[in-house]
Amino acid sequence: MRVSQLLGERYKEKPADASLISHIFLLRGGYIRQVASGIFSLLPPAQRVTRKIEEIIRQEMDRVGGQEVLFPVVLPASLWEESGRFQSVGSELLRFKDRTGQDFVLGMTHEEAAVHLARGEAKSYTKYPFMIYQIQTKFRDEPRSRGGLIRVREFTMKDAYSFHTSQEDLESYYDEVLDAYVRIYKRAGLGNVKVIKSDTGMMGGSTAHEFMYICDGGEDSIVYCESCGYAANMEVAVSTPPAPIVGEEKEIQEVHTPGIKDIESLAEFLGVLPMQTIKAAVFARKDNNKPVVVFVRGDLEVNETKVTKVVKAEIYPLTDYSESDLDFGFIGPVGLKAEGAEVIFDKSLDGLQNMVCGANKTDYHLKNVSVPRDLKDVKFVDVASVGEGHSCSFCGNPLKITRGIEVGNIFQLGDKYTKSMNMTYLDQNGRLQTPIMGCYGIGVGRLLACIIEEHHDQYGPIWPITVAPWQVHICILNNNVEEVRNTGMDLYHKLGSKFEVIVDDRNVSAGFQLADADLIGVPVRVIVSKRNLENGEVEVVTRDKSTKVNVKLEEVEAFISDLIAKMEAEINS
RNA sequence: CGGAGUGUGGCGCAGCUUGGUAGCGCGCUUGGUUCGGGACCAAGAGGCCAGGGGUUCAAAUCCCCUCACUCCGACCA
Numbered sequence: 001m002r003v004s005q006l007l008g009e010r011y012k013e014k015p016a017d018a019s020l021i022s023h024i025f026l027l028r029g030g031y032i033r034q035v036a037s038g039i040f041s042l043l044p045p046a047q048r049v050t051r052k053i054e055e056i057i058r059q060e061m062d063r064v065g066g067q068e069v070l071f072p073v074v075l076p077a078s079l080w081e082e083s084g085r086f087q088s089v090g091s092e093l094l095r096f097k098d099r100t101g102q103d104f105v106l107g108m109t110h111e112e113a114a115v116h117l118a119r120g121e122a123k124s125y126t127k128y129p130f131m132i133y134q135i136q137t138k139f140r141d142e143p144r145s146r147g148g149l150i151r152v153r154e155f156t157m158k159d160a161y162s163f164h165t166s167q168e169d170l171e172s173y174y175d176e177v178l179d180a181y182v183r184i185y186k187r188a189g190l191g192n193v194k195v196i197k198s199d200t201g202m203m204g205g206s207t208a209h210e211f212m213y214i215c216d217g218g219e220d221s222i223v224y225c226e227s228c229g230y231a232a233n234m235e236v237a238v239s240t241p242p243a244p245i246v247g248e249e250k251e252i253q254e255v256h257t258p259g260i261k262d263i264e265s266l267a268e269f270l271g272v273l274p275m276q277t278i279k280a281a282v283f284a285r286k287d288n289n290k291p292v293v294v295f296v297r298g299d300l301e302v303n304e305t306k307v308t309k310v311v312k313a314e315i316y317p318l319t320d321y322s323e324s325d326l327d328f329g330f331i332g333p334v335g336l337k338a339e340g341a342e343v344i345f346d347k348s349l350d351g352l353q354n355m356v357c358g359a360n361k362t363d364y365h366l367k368n369v370s371v372p373r374d375l376k377d378v379k380f381v382d383v384a385s386v387g388e389g390h391s392c393s394f395c396g397n398p399l400k401i402t403r404g405i406e407v408g409n410i411f412q413l414g415d416k417y418t419k420s421m422n423m424t425y426l427d428q429n430g431r432l433q434t435p436i437m438g439c440y441g442i443g444v445g446r447l448l449a450c451i452i453e454e455h456h457d458q459y460g461p462i463w464p465i466t467v468a469p470w471q472v473h474i475c476i477l478n479n480n481v482e483e484v485r486n487t488g489m490d491l492y493h494k495l496g497s498k499f500e501v502i503v504d505d506r507n508v509s510a511g512f513q514l515a516d517a518d519l520i521g522v523p524v525r526v527i528v529s530k531r532n533l534e535n536g537e538v539e540v541v542t543r544d545k546s547t548k549v550n551v552k553l554e555e556v557e558a559f560i561s562d563l564i565a566k567m568e569a570e571i572n573s
Numbered sequence: 574c575g576g577a578g579u580g581u582g583g584c585g586c587a588g589c590u591u592g593g594u595a596g597c598g599c600g601c602u603u604g605g606u607u608c609g610g611g612a613c614c615a616a617g618a619g620g621c622c623a624g625g626g627g628u629u630c631a632a633a634u635c636c637c638c639u640c641a642c643u644c645c646g647a648c649c650a
Contacts, residue, residue, distance in 0.1 A: 012599065012611060013585045017643045037642065092649065109650065143574075143648050210650085409650055441650065477609055511610035529609060
């Protein structure tokens with residue numbers, strides 16, 4: 001490739017509407033252009049990186065026995081009605097009608113399509129287990145896209161679906177794919193990836209893991225333990241909060257607390273710690289709008305995802321109390337009057353005594369409430385979020401909280417789709433059975449963006465050799481000097497037979513060429529100039545500045561060959 | 574969907590308060606001089622100022638509406 005022909009302007013200035021590093025460099029370096037919110041065109045450098053990443057994914061999927069297929073982007077609504085997701089998934093599923101008025105959707109994930117294909121082709125147990133995968137465009141009508149390629153509406157995704165005849169088989173295959181994912185990130189040069197337990201969300205199923213690229217700008221909170229290796233998304237993470245204060249049981253007492261509606265001021269007013277209070281959080285079910293009252297120890301926060309699982313319904317925070325008989329700010333478990341409401345107690349409350357809580361009466365709280373004594377027949381569940389200072393429930397050591405970007409996820413789906421969509425096979429005994437499924441996804445564009453987040457300097461991306469758009473970037477600093485130009489172009493053709501090479505054949509200043517080379521981020525750079533050629537040499541530098549040597553013209557090919565081999569070995573080691 | 578903000582050549586911005594027929598830097602084209610970290614000189618091309626409506630002799634500028642985009646939140650595999 002000649003830089004003079006390369007489509008994509010490179011900018012010196014930071015684009016106004018980008019704030020993430022990867023977004024800035026993708027725009028400045030001529031990798032992507034926005035077409036609409038969360039919808040981008042990829043220019044040649046980005047497409048080349050994309051293909052490299054896809055090839056790594058393909059190899060690893062093939063290695064675990066995957067068979068590549070291609071599902072349609074446009075799917076009939078009827079297929080999604082079979083699984084129930086045409087109704088259950090919200091407006092991120094883009095629905096539309098064709099000319100005859102039939103409902104269609106744009107594929108945002110392809111479980112339905114996978115089952116549709118597999119149920120017609122795998123009627124006998126002898127076909128199992130198998131995995132099919134595709135690398136294809138997905139569309140999700142995100143309510144809020146952001147950060148360049150980090151969160152988009154249209155994107156390329158590798159999605160894989162495995163089918164099994166037993167849970168044991170699914171589990172062992174699931175572990176194989178998990179390992180394959182670890183290899184994919186490593187080979188793509190993304191080092192800082194954590195495997196964590198996650199919520200299954202709309203996908204359904206039991207077990208799920210996310211692959212999180214750890215970085216401050218991440219959208220998800222991750223809880224992990226350095227001693228025992230426990231790691232989970234905040235949505236599902238468990239912990240042991242700081243131990244409660246125990247003492248002698250005392251009589252319940254009503255106290256006047258005028259206008260005191262939040263835990264902090266309550267604790268201060270009564271001279272107790274937040275952990276000596278009981279906090280109430282009120283939600284409402286989305287299906288029938290009935291209230292859900294959650295009690296948790298005052299120093300903890302309620303985790304909405306966990307509550308959702310307990311009540312088995314979507315919920316939203318209740319802000320309008322006028323319809324209920326709840327006394328906002330003074331809600332307490334003792335003498336609670338809440339017609340038709342579900343009441344949930346977090347496990348942090350189990351056994352507590354001498355607690356302060358709302359008296360269910362405006363401007364009054366109760367002191368010395370003893371949970372075992374004053375609350376009969378209460379079931380405790382885990383609905384609290386992990387907070388700073390909590391310890392690991394498995395080993396007791398302090399937990400850490402960090403942020404991350406989800407670069408992949410894997411799910412054990414069970415029979416959620418195979419059952420609802422009537423997928424069956426005949427087992428050895430000639431009996432009809434329902435297979436179970438796993439599914440496995442990686443967002444290619446997001447992975448690309450994360451690689452920039454991890455590998456860059458102030459001038460641009462520093463692509464790992466395995467995913468770099470080109471392997472070698474030749475800068476011909478004196479294109480106006482015919483001899484230099486000819487030598488440079490000869491070298492380009494020579495190296496081009498062995499490596500992926502881009503050459504800067506423009507008659508522009510050195511600074512201009514080098515700045516552009518930084519933005520293109522090719523790992524190996526060869527500088528051909530009048531100065532060096534006087535000694536029969538060229539300069540070989542690496543984008544990360546770790547190597548900078550003059551090499552005889554006739555030795556360049558061998559030198560670069562070694563250099564690239566070393567770079568590859570380092571990533572794959 | 575809530576909160577905040579921004580829309581003026583490809584990119585970054587000024588002009589708007591106080592209406593008078595659109596400007597700067599970068600980039601682009603042509604010619605010349607330069608040539609190892611975004612060179613210089615000269616001459617050019619490129620914009621119905623997001624769109625619609627209104628006020629006015631006159632609107633990028635004032636008023637109303639719509640749209641798009643960005644950031645924060647809600648939401649999300």
